[in-house]
Amino acid sequence: xxxxxxLPAMGTRFEIVVGGANPLLLxxxxxxxxxxxxxxxxxxxVFSKDSILSQIHSESSGRPxxxxxxxxxxxxxxxxxxxxxxxxxxxxxxxxxxxxxxxxDPILGAAPRDGFAGIELDVEARTVRRLDSRLRFDLGGxxxxxxxxxxxxxxxxxxxxxxxxxxxxxxVVALGAPPGRSDWSIEVKGYEGKQVGLVDGALAVTSAxxxxxGAHLIDPFSGDRLDRHRAGAMVVGHRATDCDAWATxxxxxxxxxxxxxxxxxxxxxxxxxxxxxxxxxxxxxxxVEEERWKRTVEIS
Amino acid sequence: METDRRDFxxxxxxxxxxxxxxxxxxxxxxxAPKGYPVAIIGMGRQGRAIxxxxxxxxxxxxxxxxxxxxRLRSAKRRVADATQYADSDxxxxxETAVEAIFIATPTHQHRAVAEAAVAAGKHVYCxxxxxxxxxxxxxxxxxxxxxxxxxxxxxxxxSNPVYSLARSFYRTEAFLKLVSMRAQNSRKxxxxxxxxxxxxxxxxxxxxxxxLSLGLPGEWGTHQFDVIHWFTGQYPLRVSGNGGVFVWEDGxxxxxxxNLTLEFAKGQSLQYQATLGNSYGGRYEMLHGVNSAFKLAxxxxxxxxxxxxxxQGWEVYANRQRFFNDEGITLIADATKLASQNKLKDGVGLPxxxxxxxxxxxxxxxxxxxxxxxxxxxxxxxxxxxxAAQRAVVEGGVIEISQDDLKEA
Numbered sequence: 001x002x003x004x005x006x007l008p009a010m011g012t013r014f015e016i017v018v019g020g021a022n023p024l025l026l027x028x029x030x031x032x033x034x035x036x037x038x039x040x041x042x043x044x045x046v047f048s049k050d051s052i053l054s055q056i057h058s059e060s061s062g063r064p065x066x067x068x069x070x071x072x073x074x075x076x077x078x079x080x081x082x083x084x085x086x087x088x089x090x091x092x093x094x095x096x097x098x099x100x101x102x103x104x105d106p107i108l109g110a111a112p113r114d115g116f117a118g119i120e121l122d123v124e125a126r127t128v129r130r131l132d133s134r135l136r137f138d139l140g141g142x143x144x145x146x147x148x149x150x151x152x153x154x155x156x157x158x159x160x161x162x163x164x165x166x167x168x169x170x171x172v173v174a175l176g177a178p179p180g181r182s183d184w185s186i187e188v189k190g191y192e193g194k195q196v197g198l199v200d201g202a203l204a205v206t207s208a209x210x211x212x213x214g215a216h217l218i219d220p221f222s223g224d225r226l227d228r229h230r231a232g233a234m235v236v237g238h239r240a241t242d243c244d245a246w247a248t249x250x251x252x253x254x255x256x257x258x259x260x261x262x263x264x265x266x267x268x269x270x271x272x273x274x275x276x277x278x279x280x281x282x283x284x285x286x287x288v289e290e291e292r293w294k295r296t297v298e299i300s
Numbered sequence: 301m302e303t304d305r306r307d308f309x310x311x312x313x314x315x316x317x318x319x320x321x322x323x324x325x326x327x328x329x330x331x332a333p334k335g336y337p338v339a340i341i342g343m344g345r346q347g348r349a350i351x352x353x354x355x356x357x358x359x360x361x362x363x364x365x366x367x368x369x370x371r372l373r374s375a376k377r378r379v380a381d382a383t384q385y386a387d388s389d390x391x392x393x394x395e396t397a398v399e400a401i402f403i404a405t406p407t408h409q410h411r412a413v414a415e416a417a418v419a420a421g422k423h424v425y426c427x428x429x430x431x432x433x434x435x436x437x438x439x440x441x442x443x444x445x446x447x448x449x450x451x452x453x454x455x456x457x458x459s460n461p462v463y464s465l466a467r468s469f470y471r472t473e474a475f476l477k478l479v480s481m482r483a484q485n486s487r488k489x490x491x492x493x494x495x496x497x498x499x500x501x502x503x504x505x506x507x508x509x510x511x512l513s514l515g516l517p518g519e520w521g522t523h524q525f526d527v528i529h530w531f532t533g534q535y536p537l538r539v540s541g542n543g544g545v546f547v548w549e550d551g552x553x554x555x556x557x558x559n560l561t562l563e564f565a566k567g568q569s570l571q572y573q574a575t576l577g578n579s580y581g582g583r584y585e586m587l588h589g590v591n592s593a594f595k596l597a598x599x600x601x602x603x604x605x606x607x608x609x610x611x612q613g614w615e616v617y618a619n620r621q622r623f624f625n626d627e628g629i630t631l632i633a634d635a636t637k638l639a640s641q642n643k644l645k646d647g648v649g650l651p652x653x654x655x656x657x658x659x660x661x662x663x664x665x666x667x668x669x670x671x672x673x674x675x676x677x678x679x680x681x682x683x684x685x686x687x688a689a690q691r692a693v694v695e696g697g698v699i700e701i702s703q704d705d706l707k708e709a
Contacts (some may be wrong), residue, residue, distance in 0.1 A: 025501070028494040050599065050649065066355060067355065233610070
């Protein structure tokens with residue numbers, strides 16, 4: 001028996017499909033997993049004034065802000081991944097970049113580069129301090145993956161070992177495989193292999209094109225928005241958190257750069273779109289194909 | 301049961317003065333003692349939420365405890381540096397440096413933990429309802445009275461800045477006279493927990509066990525009934541209601557939908573509805589007065605003025621929100637200060653969850669001997685009302701609430 005649930009969070013739609021014998025428990029497990037995703041949403045929604053990120057951003061006098069344990073865990077992970085990717089994954093941008101092109105602003109000037117270097121994370125005191133009040137956290141390159149991993153841990157805690165979780169179709173975690181199948185089959189547009197089989201694994205896809213009219217990724221070194229025709233990246237691994245961040249870093253740095261050489265052995269990175277701009281469609285590129293997702297779930 | 305008149309010092313004062321009497325939100329956060337050593341017993345959803353607020357307030361969570369091993373394990377991600385215990389007695393015996401204990405266990409386990417924590421000389425914050433029986437609730441109250449340490453009950457409206465502001469208006473011409481009350485809590489959720497074994501399943505699903513659960517009236521209603529108690533200074537004389545399993549037909553006996561009427565001494569009543577079947581409207585309380593109505597939704601609050609109510613002047617500058625044919629004046633804590641900075645809109649909605657303010661108040665009471673906002677008496681009375689309301693649903697008919705039910709012993 002399969003149970004499916006959906007939740008709007010983090011500006012997108014999360015879905016969970018679980019398989020097992022007891023429908024009551026499956027539903028309860030999905031509810032608990034969604035509670036965790038909702039917690040992540042509340043904590044890291046920069047558009048909500050009661051999120052911890054909004055509180056960090058509203059502290060303009062340079063004082064450290066005490067943070068909760070989950071946020072600390074995520075920011076520690078960000079710090080590790082920022083370091084491992086040589087700064088190509090950077091969850092911090094300048095405030096002026098968030099609003100528009102800073103170099104067109106004669107007062108603010110250029111946005112601070114390498115934003116995460118401007119963050120003081122005191123693990124022992126559990127505080128965050130921005131060295132420049134223009135710096136803003138933008139966890140879009142990692143939070144969905146982290147939330148999917150957290151949801152997966154809740155499902156495992158409830159002894160659910162057959163599940164597929166995705167956040168906005170770009171961050172995916174699979175537990176086990178659907179009944180009668182060897183894996184969860186995920187089709188990725190723009191990836192030449194087309195299908196990825198996941199068993200107890202994760203994947204994330206990043207595209208410079210994004211879902212809107214313009215490019216949404218920023219090169220943390222130059223402050224430029226990435227060319228929306230640039231090849232995106234898919235990373236397959238064990239945790240969606242890491243996959244998310246490395247997919248972002250690969251998209252920023254390209255497949256011939258240092259990031260591609262430094263990617264850990266536990267992760268596999270793939271180019272999506274093959275660099276062919278003719279394949280790009282702003283509303284669908286480099287994401288797990290929605291129709292295929294539905295079909296896979298229904299078959300399972 | 302009338303509230304002490306000294307609590308009503310602001311009665312008759314102008315509305316703006318009422319705002320000025322409220323503590324600043326920023327001041328409250330910065331006054332909370334940094335590094336204050338605490339422990340949490342019960343690491344389910346509420347325990348985790350308490351942990352997050354304690355961390356944001358800069359307290360030190362020295363130890364956590366849960367008899368459920370998977371919960372304890374998953375709490376590690378949030379409270380990495382706390383010592384973990386499976387047994388609360390062991391925590392109390394070993395963690396002598398801990399000053400305060402937060403109790404977030406299932407309701408029926410509150411008594412044993414609270415009595416032990418008080419006996420160990422700790423300040424105690426106990427979630428509401430206090431207990432699943434009147435006997436246990438009274439025993440907790442008696443234990444709390446046995447020493448001079450702080451005992452706060454987790455009824456959060458009394459610490460909520462938006463509710464404090466609304467209550468200051470309630471005492472003035474702006475509201476004038478109570479007409480009627482309505483409250484609801486609607487959430488679409490099964491209330492079930494998922495677990496790998498039948499034994500763990502039964503243990504985690506205590507809310508669905510009729511012998512242990514106070515159902516929706518007790519687990520949710522208690523918090524909202526206390527809003528009415530606090531505003532009106534009254535407790536209901538009787539409660540009637542009904543309910544049933546209309547949505548989750550999975551063999552449960554505890555109602556997933558309830559409707560209640562709580563009657564008060566002066567003739568007014570509170571109509572209360574709670575359901576696990578639909579989320580429309582969420583959780584709020586409404587108080588209708590002759591001159592205005594309040595809608596209070598925990599992080600937000602609004603005042604809806606009657607057309608014939610006197611203008612007090614300050615409304616001209618107020619922030620407003622449209623609700624179909626009605627226009628609500630947003631209740632904003634720190635409004636005077638924000639207005640002077642031309643930042644009134646920034647104040648719409650609290651910057652923290654209600655729990656944050658309850659936890660902050662408790663820490664201040666512990667460290668600076670500030671008077672407890674929600675003491676064990678208020679907790680006992682609210683619990684007694686919740687128990688009576690659940691009885692009304694289970695037994696049907698009218699349940700009388702005597703003054704003896706509301707007394708500590």
